[in-house]
Amino acid sequence: MYAQMVDTGTKRLKTLEEMSPEERDFQEKVDAETKIEAKNWMPDGYRKTLIRQISQHAHSEIVGMLPEGNWVTRAPTLKRKLQLMAKIQDEAGHGLYLYSAMETLGADRDEEIQKLHDGKAKYSSIFNYPTLNWSDMGAVGWLVDGAAIVNQVVLQRTSYGPYSRAMVRICKEESFHQRQGYQILLDMMREGTQEQKDMVQDSINRLWWPALMMFGPHDDESPNSQQSMVWKIKRKSNDELRQMFIDQTIPQLEFLGCTVPDPDLKWNEERGHYDFGDIDWKEFYDVLKGDGPCNHERISTRRKAIDEGAWVREAAVAYAAKQKQRAAKAA
Amino acid sequence: MTQQQVLQEYLLRLADSDMILGQRLSELTGKAPAVEEELAVMNVALDLVGQARNWYEYAAELIDDGRDADKLVFLRDAHDYRNLLMVEQPNDDYAVTIARQFFFDVWHYFTMKSLVNASDERVANIAAKAVKEATYHLRRSSEWVKRMGDGTEESHRRIQDAFNLLWRFTGELVTPDEIDQAMFEAGIGPDPEQLKQDWFGMVREVAAQATLTTGEEDAWMYMGGKRGEHTEHLGHILAVMQFLPRAYPDATTW
Numbered sequence: 001m002y003a004q005m006v007d008t009g010t011k012r013l014k015t016l017e018e019m020s021p022e023e024r025d026f027q028e029k030v031d032a033e034t035k036i037e038a039k040n041w042m043p044d045g046y047r048k049t050l051i052r053q054i055s056q057h058a059h060s061e062i063v064g065m066l067p068e069g070n071w072v073t074r075a076p077t078l079k080r081k082l083q084l085m086a087k088i089q090d091e092a093g094h095g096l097y098l099y100s101a102m103e104t105l106g107a108d109r110d111e112e113i114q115k116l117h118d119g120k121a122k123y124s125s126i127f128n129y130p131t132l133n134w135s136d137m138g139a140v141g142w143l144v145d146g147a148a149i150v151n152q153v154v155l156q157r158t159s160y161g162p163y164s165r166a167m168v169r170i171c172k173e174e175s176f177h178q179r180q181g182y183q184i185l186l187d188m189m190r191e192g193t194q195e196q197k198d199m200v201q202d203s204i205n206r207l208w209w210p211a212l213m214m215f216g217p218h219d220d221e222s223p224n225s226q227q228s229m230v231w232k233i234k235r236k237s238n239d240e241l242r243q244m245f246i247d248q249t250i251p252q253l254e255f256l257g258c259t260v261p262d263p264d265l266k267w268n269e270e271r272g273h274y275d276f277g278d279i280d281w282k283e284f285y286d287v288l289k290g291d292g293p294c295n296h297e298r299i300s301t302r303r304k305a306i307d308e309g310a311w312v313r314e315a316a317v318a319y320a321a322k323q324k325q326r327a328a329k330a331a
Numbered sequence: 332m333t334q335q336q337v338l339q340e341y342l343l344r345l346a347d348s349d350m351i352l353g354q355r356l357s358e359l360t361g362k363a364p365a366v367e368e369e370l371a372v373m374n375v376a377l378d379l380v381g382q383a384r385n386w387y388e389y390a391a392e393l394i395d396d397g398r399d400a401d402k403l404v405f406l407r408d409a410h411d412y413r414n415l416l417m418v419e420q421p422n423d424d425y426a427v428t429i430a431r432q433f434f435f436d437v438w439h440y441f442t443m444k445s446l447v448n449a450s451d452e453r454v455a456n457i458a459a460k461a462v463k464e465a466t467y468h469l470r471r472s473s474e475w476v477k478r479m480g481d482g483t484e485e486s487h488r489r490i491q492d493a494f495n496l497l498w499r500f501t502g503e504l505v506t507p508d509e510i511d512q513a514m515f516e517a518g519i520g521p522d523p524e525q526l527k528q529d530w531f532g533m534v535r536e537v538a539a540q541a542t543l544t545t546g547e548e549d550a551w552m553y554m555g556g557k558r559g560e561h562t563e564h565l566g567h568i569l570a571v572m573q574f575l576p577r578a579y580p581d582a583t584t585w
Contacts, residue, residue, distance in 0.1 A: 062366060069360030076575035076585040077401050078384045081357075085377045088360055092369035099366065134575055134585070184585075191584040301361060309364020311489065312425045315482025322481060 002060030002124040002148055003053040004216040005288070008227040009045045030232050035161035038104040046231050049224075050160055051105050052121075053233060055112040058098035059123040061091045063116075063298050067131040067140065076134060083180055084137060090173045097169070101162040117303045125284065128292030129210050132203075135188060135196070139203035141181015143211040143249070149174045150245045151215070159232035182252065189256050201258050208260045212276075213284045215242040221281075246274050337513045338451070339393045340413065341520060343403070344510075344557055345442075346386035347414035350404060351565070352435060353379035354572055355422060364425055371471060375432070378464040385457045405576040409565045416556040417500040419565045423493075426479055426486070430493035433472040434534070438504040440465045441529045445521030454519055473537045480541025491543055498545065502552025505530045510557070 016024055022041050029036065036042055065088050072088060075081035099109045115121035126144050131137070149171060156167045185203075188196040216222060216238040228234035236244075246265075253260060264277035286292065332340075356376035363369045387400035398406070417435055422428045443465045446458035479490035507515070507523035514520025531548065538545045555561065575585070 062361070062369070065369065066361040069357075069362075072357045072360055073354060073571050074574050076405070076582075078380065078387070078404060080585055082377065082380055082384070085357060085373055085380065089370060089373040089377060092366060092373060096366050096370065187584050193579065193581050195579060196582055196585075305362045305364065309368075309425060311483065311485050312364040312368075312479070315479050315486030317482075318486070319478040319482040 002064075002151075002214075003056040004122065004125060004214070005222065006049055006053045006056065006224055006228065008049045008224040008231075010224075010227045013227060013230055027230075030159045030230075033157075033232075035164060036159050037161045045227070046233070047105050049228060049231070049233060050163065051102055051107045051112070053228075054098055054102040054105075054163055055107065055115075056122050056124075058095050058102060059113075059116045059121060060127065061095035061098060063123045063127045063302060064144075065091050066298055066301055067127055067129070067294075068137065070131050071134060071137050074134065075137070080137075080184070087141070087177050087180070090177070094166075094170050094173070097166050101166045104162045113306060117299060117306065119290065119299070122288065123298075124214055125287045125292065126207075126210050126214050127298060128287050128295045129207065130294050132206070133199045135185060135199040135203040136207070138181045138184030138188070138200070139207045141177050142185060142252070143181075143204075143207050144214070145174050145178040145181060146249060147211050147214045147245050149178060150241050150248070154235045154241070157232075157235055163233075182256075185256055185258075189258070200256070204253070204258050205261045208262070209279060209283075210287075212242060212246070212279055213287075215239075215245065217281065217284070243273055246276055250274055332513075334513075334517060335393055337510055337517070338519065339390055340510050341514050342386050342390040342393070342454075344413040344415075346383045346390060346403070347412050348418050348435070348439075349379040349383035349386065351412070351414045351568060352418035352432075353377075353383060354568055355418065355420075355431075356428075359422055359428070375468050375471070378468065382457070382461045382464065385460075389453050389457065401576070405573045409561050409569055410559040412556075412561065412565060412569070413559060414556055414561075414565075415500070415503050416553060416562055417497065417504065419556070419562060419568060420497065420500065421564060423496075424489060426489035426493040427496065429472055429475045429479065430490060430497050432468070433476050433537070434497060434501050434504065436465065436469040436472045437530050437533045437537075438526075440469045441526055441533075442521055445526070446519070449520075450518035476537055476543070477541045480538070480543045487542065490541070494538070494543055494545060498550060499553045501534075501546070502550075503554040503556060506552070506554065508557060 014023070016027065019027060023043055026036070026040070026042055026046075029040075036046075068084060068088050068091075072081065072084050075084050099112070102112065103109060112121060116123065126147075131140065152167050152171050152174065156164055156171060158164045158167065185200050188200050192200075219225060219237045219239045222238055225234060225237060229237070250260075250265070250267075262277045264275060266275055268275045287295065290296075353376045356372050356379070359369075359372050361369070363372050383404075384400055387403050391399050391403055394403075415435070415438075417431060420427070420431055440462070443458045443462035446454055447462055449455045449458065476490060479486040481487070505523075505527040507526075511520055511523050515522055534545060553562075576582070
């Protein structure tokens, strides 16, 4: 979810008969819900797809700290500041944890980060939107972490063991963040001034559609989904996940006493789901291409941090080497 | 000044230094030189703001004028802030961030270690938790000083420059005024003479291991934070930090 449109590199699915014995063995394991571990044989496409997906997910955790960093210095109470700092710290931890899961597949963290900085790797489109008022910290927790959880709960059953286990841990923390985010909004709606209530509605107005875009394009526009589903990297389709998210979020929205900017949103008794309006896919693809409100700022901030920090990392490496040498001499 | 007023003043110093350094560190969100450092920086910042809250809550109870910890943080102007000038200095490059942290951590560690034995039980309890965190902070910043000092030519130059740049703010850490003296005499604060010795001892030891030189003890020192006379930076820090409560004075909940 923090991963969108992950390329699997396959044009069409192979049948079991067309597969090599190794591939067939692998696919049968996946079909039997046996987790694939780092030491197991896996198709090259599976490995590459996972590296792309997990790195996107890790990049999203790290880039996702920036819109929150925009407000952590302005959090209005000690309690909210401490909560937000803890959330940001968790996200850095998730990033590290995911990069480690990715490295079990033979990928290199620095190389993958370089791809991000060169514009060759993606992160979730949502983080290219600005955080413009304090209640965005609530709305991001509620909607963005909320959307992420819908996807990640399903990913706990993903076929790759290290990724699946990372998801179990991350989900626990994310649902905590989501509740905190919702509480920020609820407190302002219940006890806040009119200005604060307007802030909350403004946040939802701006973040609602971008949150729905987090699930990626419609299933029929998502050419890589099918292979990912067969490999059980993905377990539910984009549209299914989006619907789940909307269905669980609208009652919470109503409890807040807020609205979403979608005149077509209504409960469909027959389907047992909410109907909703068309997503502006042009905006989605624009943002994905780099033409979103904050794409430039996000990447240039990340690039600057890593480039300007190069001497720090080099110092650590040089010092460690000297220490090792000294220890060897002393021995 | 009554004994209690002296204690209030002292608590605000502890609280404000923690708070402002925590605020400075949180400015680094998403901008640290490595993902591991994102985690470490936020961890230290979180500890400091958490400690600040404990000190503020105690101070607010003693002051007892209707202000709670939040009001002390978000509605006092710079001249009422009592933090050390060191902690309000900008992050600058990572060498300055680390040098600032190191100089503070040495002071913080020895101060907390001493406050654990304070005659005031509440102070002792808060310090008992804080000293554990301060121990880790000091270990981390000392390690970075050594890595930078004894790392590459560039890192050595940068951390030495940072030491030189910030040296003028170290005097305030170890120069007692009447409040520090009174707190010591009341059996709460550290022995100023001992604190000074410990601070120089530790700083010189780490600097030597890091192949760095330190300034002179009798160098000119920029002081005044503890009295509310700050550098120009603090006003800007507060302008950011206090924006929401100031802009929405009618809001009673966030």
